Amino acid sequence: MEQQNQTLLQVNNLSVDFKVDRKHSLHAVRSISFEVKRGETLGIVGESGCGKSVTCMSILRLNPERRTLYPTGEILFEGKDLLKMSPRQLSAIRGNDISMVFQEPMTALNPLFTIGDQLMEALRVHNPHMEKAEAYEQCLKAVENVKIPNPERIMKTYPFTLSGGMRQRVMIAMAMVTKPQLLICDEPTTALDVTIQAQVLDLMNQLKHEVGTSIIFITHDLGVISEMADRVIIMYGGRICEEAPVDELFSHPLHPYTRGLIDSHPSPDYTGDRLKVIPGSVPTLQGMPSGCPFNNRCPYAAADCGDVFPAFETAQPGHCLACYHWKEEK
Ligand SMILES: Nc1ncnc2c1ncn2[C@@H]1O[C@H](COP(=O)(O)OP(=O)(O)O)[C@@H](O)[C@H]1O
Ligand SMILES: [Mg+2]
Known part of the structure; x- marks a missing residue:
């Protein structure tokens, strides 16, 4: 489809910090870049606390205003930077060109x-x-x-x-x-039971095809992402660690974190054997390791992983990851 090659949203080098007091702040999202094309669904996956919601709330600037700093970055929607817009310009876009669906509809x-x-x-x-x-x-x-x-x-x-x-x-x-151009869904079906969840997901896909809306779909559930997304980014510790088209991600996951997520997720033919779990837990903002944030849970971590965050490398066209040791046999 011709339409699918046009960029609707382009996030460049976005960082989000939360102020702790007058002098200090903590990094919640670090130098992330991604784009959403017209008519596509971008999945954002990661365990709870990885920075998925903070990223998406930044697009509509819904993070608590007085505590939030955007130290770097651009969020270009149809070429215009949302981070530079006045509250008035932004509210004309919010709920109109860009809409959001949250986990808990009652609130x-x-x-x-x-x-x-x-x-x-x-x-x-x-x-x-x-x-x-x-x-x-x-x-x-x-x-x-x-x-x-x-x-x-x-x-x-x-x-x-x-x-x-x-x-x-x-x-x-x-x-x-309002027939938005971009719909942001933050764990929209997490609170629903499985049958209802499947119906709601079907419906969203149907609406996407009818209206041509682009979707950012956030979830911690890999099963859901395989049904919804065209392309996926995996987040950990406020960073993007891997990005790939959905089929490629499931058939050739490369980052140890992505592999850990897939190994710990029951597949459709799951027979009840014990699933592997990723040892340890997602770091808090205060306890974020230096270098690659996953290094203290990673089975392949080496000394250099704690120094600086690895640069993104392209493994296949459209498939990138940030890991020092992915080329070694794993
Ligand atoms: N308003 C806030 N003030 C301070 N820390 C926050 C705030 N919102 C989120 N965080 C922290 O930022 C990190 C990422 O949170 P979030 O984006 O909500 O994760 P998730 O991937 O589960 O959506 C977490 O460590 C969370 O505690
Ligand atoms: Mg969240």
Whole structure:
């Protein structure tokens, strides 16, 4: 597809620090670069605490404003740097060109308003001149698109009357009602049971094909990523350690962290044998090792791994990783 080669979002050398006090700050995300093409789904994978949410919240500048520093970097959306935009310019984009779906839909819905009111608000805030009747039609269509039975009735109900799966569908409807160019999903199905999760994922893929929306899909679940992503980046310790097209990543994982994740994930034909676990745990920001952040858990670590973070190397076109020892037999 011709459309797929156009860059929609380009993140260059982004770092995010959190202030601890007036003099000190901690690095949460370090010099990461990636892009999202039009119409593609980019998966971001890593254990909890690796910097996935901080990265995505940076795109819409949703990290707590007073504590967050963006010491370097650009986030170019259609060529314009979101980090340089005024709050007003940014709010014109937020929820309109770029929408976000979070893990816990209840916190994003207002309990005091009906689903219909909230959908209409989401649409009309960016289209103030739209007639009410037309807004209603579009919202109803958005609810139908996410396969909620009885959409007219749902428009009149309040969030607490809905199940978790239905609420997450409402959130997706709300995120999609403005037909965004980029949808950011941060563990959108983690709180749902497996059957509902599969339905919601199907739905998102369907909407992606119909509307042509690009998606950034964050998860710690490799099974989900194999269904959703075209391309994947693996994050660890606020760094990107590997990037590859999804099939290549699963067939030829190269970074020891990626291999560890895959070995510790039950495959579809999993028979109940013990899975390998990656020893140790994700470092806190205070306890981040120098050099490669994975070096204290890595079975292949050598003395040089603790010095400086390794440069990115290209193993195959489109497949890159940051590891000093990946070429040695593993
Ligand atoms: N507002 C904040 N202030 C300080 N530290 C934060 C803040 N938000 C996240 N962190 C820390 O940044 C690291 C990355 O967090 P996060 O991006 O939420 O991880 P995840 O990959 O699970 O989404 C974690 O160590 C987390 O504790
Ligand atoms: Mg997170």
